[in-house]
Amino acid sequence: MSFLTLISISSLAGLVGALGGMGGGTLLIPAFTFLGMDIKHAIAISMVSVIATSSGAAAAYVRDRLTNLRAGMFLEIFTILGAIAGASLTIAMPRQPLFIAFGVILILSWGASTWRRRKETPAMTAAVDRFTATLGLRGSYFDLAEQSEVEYQPVRAAYAGPLMLLVGAAAGLFGVGAGALKVLVLEQIMGLPTKVATSTSNLIIGVTALAGSSVYLAAGLIDPGTTAPVILGVLSGAFLGTRLLNRLSNRSAQRVFLLILLILGVAMILRGMTNT
Amino acid sequence: MTGQGSPDSMRPSSSQARLNGLIERLIGGVLLSGVLLSAALILAGLGWHYYLHRDLTFKYLVSASTIFQFFTHDMTAFVSNPPRPRDLLNLGIAVLLLTPYVRVAISLLYFLLAERSWRFTLITGFVISVLTWGILRG
Numbered sequence: 001m002s003f004l005t006l007i008s009i010s011s012l013a014g015l016v017g018a019l020g021g022m023g024g025g026t027l028l029i030p031a032f033t034f035l036g037m038d039i040k041h042a043i044a045i046s047m048v049s050v051i052a053t054s055s056g057a058a059a060a061y062v063r064d065r066l067t068n069l070r071a072g073m074f075l076e077i078f079t080i081l082g083a084i085a086g087a088s089l090t091i092a093m094p095r096q097p098l099f100i101a102f103g104v105i106l107i108l109s110w111g112a113s114t115w116r117r118r119k120e121t122p123a124m125t126a127a128v129d130r131f132t133a134t135l136g137l138r139g140s141y142f143d144l145a146e147q148s149e150v151e152y153q154p155v156r157a158a159y160a161g162p163l164m165l166l167v168g169a170a171a172g173l174f175g176v177g178a179g180a181l182k183v184l185v186l187e188q189i190m191g192l193p194t195k196v197a198t199s200t201s202n203l204i205i206g207v208t209a210l211a212g213s214s215v216y217l218a219a220g221l222i223d224p225g226t227t228a229p230v231i232l233g234v235l236s237g238a239f240l241g242t243r244l245l246n247r248l249s250n251r252s253a254q255r256v257f258l259l260i261l262l263i264l265g266v267a268m269i270l271r272g273m274t275n276t
Numbered sequence: 277m278t279g280q281g282s283p284d285s286m287r288p289s290s291s292q293a294r295l296n297g298l299i300e301r302l303i304g305g306v307l308l309s310g311v312l313l314s315a316a317l318i319l320a321g322l323g324w325h326y327y328l329h330r331d332l333t334f335k336y337l338v339s340a341s342t343i344f345q346f347f348t349h350d351m352t353a354f355v356s357n358p359p360r361p362r363d364l365l366n367l368g369i370a371v372l373l374l375t376p377y378v379r380v381a382i383s384l385l386y387f388l389l390a391e392r393s394w395r396f397t398l399i400t401g402f403v404i405s406v407l408t409w410g411i412l413r414g
Contacts, residue, residue, distance in 0.1 A: 002333060003332035003333050004332075048369065048372065048373070051372055051373065051375065051376060052314065052315075052372055055307040055308075055310060055311045055375050055376060055379075056307070056308065056311045058304075058307050059303075059304045059305075059307035059308035059311070060304070060308075062303050062304040062307065063300060063301055063304035063305075065297070065300055069299070069303070070396060073380075073383060073387075073396060073399055073400055073403065074399055076403050077399060077402055077403055080403060080406050080410075081406065084406070084410065134395070135395065136393075136395075206307070206375070206376040206379070207376045207379070207380060207403065207407070209376070210376045210410070211406065211410055213343075214342070214343055214373075214407075214410030214411055214413075215410065217342065217343055217346065217373075218342060218413065224334065224362065224365045224366050224369055225333070225334030225362075225365070226334075227369055228318045228321065228322065228334070228365045228368060228369060229318075229322070229332075231314065231315070231318060231368070231372060232315060232318055232319065232322075235311070235315055
């Protein structure tokens with residue numbers, strides 16, 4: 001694939017991904033495979049680019065004091081083990097089921113995002129359990145919109161952990177951040193406020209992607225000549241997308257992104273069922 | 277769950293809050309500078325390659341199989357041979373891969389030395405052990 005193709009596809013994936021509140025990987029992999037790249041190669045390269053976009057975003061979030069560092073660290077135990085298992089599975093797996101599984105995860109992400117849009121703030125119903133209390137995950141952040149310090153108490157860490165093992169496996173398997181699934185667990189299981197869930201998910205993604213990347217590098221799937229332009233492309237696209245997002249209506253950008261996600265999901269499944 | 281009316285015992289002490297602010301700035305700084313440094317190295321490598329060959333297509337495979345080897349091979353190549361654009365490219369990718377690793381290493385020091393929380397020192401220690409294993413294993 002030529003330099004120009006690599007950089008333009010990856011900037012576009014970064015841009016559209018940022019508009020939809022996701023990393024570039026979700027769009028990058030289908031786009032690259034449709035242009036003839038081997039799916040395992042595309043997954044490996046995307047996994048590295050995920051480190052770039054998530055770290056860039058996490059840097060801003062952490063400094064704005066929105067991230068729960070303790071909750072993130074606890075959950076990383078599970079996501080990195082999942083990512084290593086997932087990436088190892090991808091290397092061993094035949095390609096056809098990989099296409100189908102990728103399509104399914106795209107449609108799941110579509111579903112998760114669509115469902116999440118309806119429920120804005122999670123209901124804090126459960127009382128804090130002993131295990132979560134032991135971890136001392138209570139936190140607070142300054143809400144700019146409300147101009148007040150918001151305190152929160154995470155719950156059900158014992159359930160969130162094992163679930164994150166699965167989410168990490170999905171991230172490693174498909175070379176994506178799986179941010180939508182991570183936010184889902186953080187919000188709906190652990191009861192984190194949306195802003196904290198989004199920023200903590202970003203922090204977890206970087207380390208998870210590193211664990212996955214180490215497996216792909218060992219398998220010889222990360223070639224610098226292809227990976228380097230993709231890193232630049234995805235980064236610049238994501239940078240532009242985040243700035244553009246402030247000017248666009250959030251909902252219309254999301255709607256377009258979700259439609260793309262659904263179409264790509266179906267296309268990947270069809271491709272897996274016919275031939276690679 | 278807003279801050280109004282909650283008892284003071286629920287809030288971290290002011291020295292703890294200062295410490296939290298410090299570690300958050302440090303981690304944010306490490307993540308941002310890692311990504312920027314990586315992008316700058318890649319850009320420099322590509323620019324240099326274009327200057328030499330009027331072309332931006334790189335086709336080569338890495339001989340290393342672990343991130344650690346990848347990094348050390350690159351550094352050795354950089355100092356022993358006349359430096360090539362691809363060494364900068366490799367270095368840019370290595371810096372990116374090591375950015376989250378450094379972030380976890382700083383967190384470990386923070387939990388161990390500043391917060392003195394044995395639980396989180398253990399948790400972070402486990403995370404960094406797994407990552408180190410991933411970086412070193414062949």
